[in-house]
Amino acid sequence: MSVxxxxxxxxxxxxxxxxxxxVLQGISFEVxxxxxxxxxGPSGTGKSTLLRCVNRLxxxxxxxxxxxxxxxxxxxxxxxxxRQSIGMVFQDFNLFSHLSALDNVRIGLIKVKxxxxxxxxxxxxxHLARVxxxxxxxxxxxxxxxxxxxxxxxxxxxxxxxxxxxxxEPTSALDPELIGEVLKxxxxxxxxxxxxxxxxxxxxxxxxxxNEIVFIENxxxxxxxxxxxxxxxxxxxxxxxxxxxxxxxxxxxxRK
Amino acid sequence: xxxxxxxxDILPALLKGTVVTLELTACxxxxxxxLGIALALGRLYGxxxxxxxxxxxxxxxxxxxxxxxxxxxxxxxPRYDIRLSSFVAxxxxxxxxxxxxxxxxxxxxxxxxxxxxMMAARAIGMSRFxxxxxxxxxxxxxxxxxxxxxxxIYTLKYSSVAYMIAAPELMAQGKFIxxxxxxxxxxxxxxxxxxxxxxxxVSRALNVVEKRVRIPGLQMAQ
Amino acid sequence: MVTLELTFLxxxxxxxxxxxxxxxxxxxxxxxxxLSSTYEQIFRSIPALVLLFLFFFGSSFVGLNxxxxxxxxxxxxxxxxxxxxxxxxxxxxxxxxxxMIAARSLGMSKFxxxxxxxxxxxxxxxxxxxSNEYSSVxxxxxxxxxxxxxxxxxEGRYIIVRTFEPMIIYITIAVIYFILTYAGNRSLGYxxxxxxxxxxxxxxxxx
Ligand SMILES: Nc1ncnc2c1ncn2[C@@H]1O[C@H](COP(=O)(O)OP(=O)(O)OP(=O)(O)O)[C@@H](O)[C@H]1O
Ligand SMILES: [Mg+2]
Numbered sequence: 001m002s003v004x005x006x007x008x009x010x011x012x013x014x015x016x017x018x019x020x021x022x023v024l025q026g027i028s029f030e031v032x033x034x035x036x037x038x039x040x041g042p043s044g045t046g047k048s049t050l051l052r053c054v055n056r057l058x059x060x061x062x063x064x065x066x067x068x069x070x071x072x073x074x075x076x077x078x079x080x081x082x083r084q085s086i087g088m089v090f091q092d093f094n095l096f097s098h099l100s101a102l103d104n105v106r107i108g109l110i111k112v113k114x115x116x117x118x119x120x121x122x123x124x125x126x127h128l129a130r131v132x133x134x135x136x137x138x139x140x141x142x143x144x145x146x147x148x149x150x151x152x153x154x155x156x157x158x159x160x161x162x163x164x165x166x167x168x169e170p171t172s173a174l175d176p177e178l179i180g181e182v183l184k185x186x187x188x189x190x191x192x193x194x195x196x197x198x199x200x201x202x203x204x205x206x207x208x209x210x211n212e213i214v215f216i217e218n219x220x221x222x223x224x225x226x227x228x229x230x231x232x233x234x235x236x237x238x239x240x241x242x243x244x245x246x247x248x249x250x251x252x253x254x255r256k
Numbered sequence: 257x258x259x260x261x262x263x264x265d266i267l268p269a270l271l272k273g274t275v276v277t278l279e280l281t282a283c284x285x286x287x288x289x290x291l292g293i294a295l296a297l298g299r300l301y302g303x304x305x306x307x308x309x310x311x312x313x314x315x316x317x318x319x320x321x322x323x324x325x326x327x328x329x330x331x332x333x334p335r336y337d338i339r340l341s342s343f344v345a346x347x348x349x350x351x352x353x354x355x356x357x358x359x360x361x362x363x364x365x366x367x368x369x370x371x372x373x374m375m376a377a378r379a380i381g382m383s384r385f386x387x388x389x390x391x392x393x394x395x396x397x398x399x400x401x402x403x404x405x406x407x408x409i410y411t412l413k414y415s416s417v418a419y420m421i422a423a424p425e426l427m428a429q430g431k432f433i434x435x436x437x438x439x440x441x442x443x444x445x446x447x448x449x450x451x452x453x454x455x456x457x458v459s460r461a462l463n464v465v466e467k468r469v470r471i472p473g474l475q476m477a478q
Numbered sequence: 479m480v481t482l483e484l485t486f487l488x489x490x491x492x493x494x495x496x497x498x499x500x501x502x503x504x505x506x507x508x509x510x511x512x513l514s515s516t517y518e519q520i521f522r523s524i525p526a527l528v529l530l531f532l533f534f535f536g537s538s539f540v541g542l543n544x545x546x547x548x549x550x551x552x553x554x555x556x557x558x559x560x561x562x563x564x565x566x567x568x569x570x571x572x573x574x575x576x577x578m579i580a581a582r583s584l585g586m587s588k589f590x591x592x593x594x595x596x597x598x599x600x601x602x603x604x605x606x607x608x609s610n611e612y613s614s615v616x617x618x619x620x621x622x623x624x625x626x627x628x629x630x631x632x633e634g635r636y637i638i639v640r641t642f643e644p645m646i647i648y649i650t651i652a653v654i655y656f657i658l659t660y661a662g663n664r665s666l667g668y669x670x671x672x673x674x675x676x677x678x679x680x681x682x683x684x685x
Contacts, residue, residue, distance in 0.1 A: 142473020
């Protein structure tokens with residue numbers, strides 16, 4: 001996959017404080033087009049906060065973020081426009097409970113992109129098929145398994161035609177046997193050239209798919225680099241300890 | 257005249273009053289519906305003054321008797337040369353009162369929708385307004401149905417209080433008839449029966465509606 | 479003040495009858511269940527004002543000579559009991575069956591189990607909805623005006639006849655009611671805090 005076509009996402013010196021708690025203290029990184037970055041770090045270190053800053057669901061106190069050269073953090077940027085180009089997948093799916101799978105995928109196309117209904121349906125079905133759920137189009141979220149719900153939510157994000165996909169622990173609310181189907185969709189997506197930032201502790205996925213792992217602790221990047229380097233020869237003791245702990249917890253090999 | 261003859265005799269007049277009762281109920285519940293949604297949204301999503309106004313309104317109307325609210329509208333306002341007909345004052349009073357209760361039901365329903373859905377909607381580029389219209393309200397309106405049904409029945413029953421400002425509804429008709437034939441108890445027995453039947457019919461009808469719009473997994477409170 | 483007196487009596491009547499009804503519905507036989515749920519349905523479906531008139535005119539109809547005040551206490555009190563019974567029934571039913579069985583296995587009679595195990599929990603659980611019922615009762619006392627009881631609104635009426643200031647008087651009355659409901663709810667909220675037992679629903683008392 002080509003990684004030199006320029007930079008899709010640039011994050012520069014992001015700070016965020018909640019009350020007295022300094023959650024992010026100067027995070028900077030870049031994601032090249034087609035690249036997949038996996039962010040890891042202990043609970044409460046601000047990984048979710050960082051992802052939310054990227055599409056301004058949370059407004060950082062300081063620092064700047066660019067998507068394809070457009071400054072997201074600029075107050076005059078039309079954020080609703082930018083958000084269409086950034087897909088986001090949440091830990092607990094957040095499907096719209098009153099809408100069928102099809103409508104979940106279609107509503108953004110109709111209400112935000114102003115597509116006509118027929119066209120939107122076709123497009124939505126295409127994305128449901130892509131995550132292997134065209135036969136569940138009529139089901140309501142409550143009628144789907146967790147893995148299926150997460151795949152619908154990926155389809156919902158993809159339907160908007162994003163340049164960048166953000167995943168916030170997309171498999172950690174799932175039963176172990178359902179994790180594989182979601183990771184497979186994500187791997188296919190990465191291989192198709194999508195630019196992705198993934199918060200996840202699925203180290204099998206990280207090893208086999210991502211270009212770079214970013215280890216965050218206490219609001220700063222401790223270390224980042226290709227998975228081989230981080231796993232085999234980390235520069236920091238903390239990185240080694242943390243990676244050891246999560247491989248113990250989540251297992252080494254990728255779940256299928 | 258025995259009780260059944262009496263009933264037969266007075267029923268037409270009472271049914272006329274029943275129609276007024278139903279009109280009063282329909283108008284005020286609708287007024288309360290629109291205002292209630294506005295108040296709930298104002299309280300949850302409004303800026304400080306709007307939110308404070310909404311909760312003040314809700315507290316005041318829930319904390320004071322409907323009778324006093326109606327008297328303020330019907331006897332208080334003319335002091336400042338605002339004269340409302342008893343029917344209009346009744347609708348206004350019942351509607352403003354119901355709005356406060358409906359607002360609380362809507363607020364509860366909205367708050368039961370996970371914050372994550374709001375976030376997901378914003379993340380695909382929906383504006384706040386669109387999110388409220390397309391994601392929050394369609395769910396809230398379904399979730400609220402059981403408590404809203406209670407509110408409708410409550411309004412139906414409390415529309416009888418409009419009798420105290422001389423609105424020509426069921427109670428007033430009853431009193432009017434009883435004043436002529438002096439059979440107060442029996443007349444009001446018939447009135448009570450009409451209310452009983454009306455309440456039963458309305459609650460059955462609402463049950464049907466609830467079943468119709470039910471969506472799997474969208475829990476309806478109560 | 480008549481309004482306070484009325485409120486107090488209505489709550490007492492409603493509480494006593496309401497608890498009995500609730501116990502009847504949960505633990506009673508078929509006949510008792512049918513009886514109390516019909517009672518509930520009737521008193522909840524007929525408007526308060528109509529009930530007032532029924533009791534007021536009904537008492538003389540059957541030859542009883544009771545005051546307007548007493549007929550108001552009975553009409554609104556029974557009405558409140560229907561609502562309160564629903565509150566208590568819900569609370570009792572939310573306490574697990576296991577607690578009853580545990581109590582009986584300690585050798586308690588059914589009555590003792592209800593008295594010492596079920597009710598102390600049910601009453602605590604009932605406090606928040608009961609606080610709503612309190613507000614309703616306070617406000618509904620104003621309806622006694624319709625049968626001539628000299629309560630707050632009627633007192634206000636007398637003052638208006640003298641002063642010709644309906645707006646000011648009615649607003650003042652509204653504020654008084656507001657204070658009554660607010661203060662009551664506050665105190666009940668305080669009581670709820672006081673009586674709170676951490677996770678009490680899951681623990682059974684040791685003897
Ligand atoms: N909206 C908010 N208001 C106040 N504090 C917040 C808010 N969001 C996050 N925080 C705090 O910021 C810190 C970082 O939270 P965040 O969810 O970003 O961590 P995380 O790295 O994603 O953790 P996890 O792995 O558990 O998901 C936490 O201590 C959290 O309590
Ligand atoms: Mg997180």
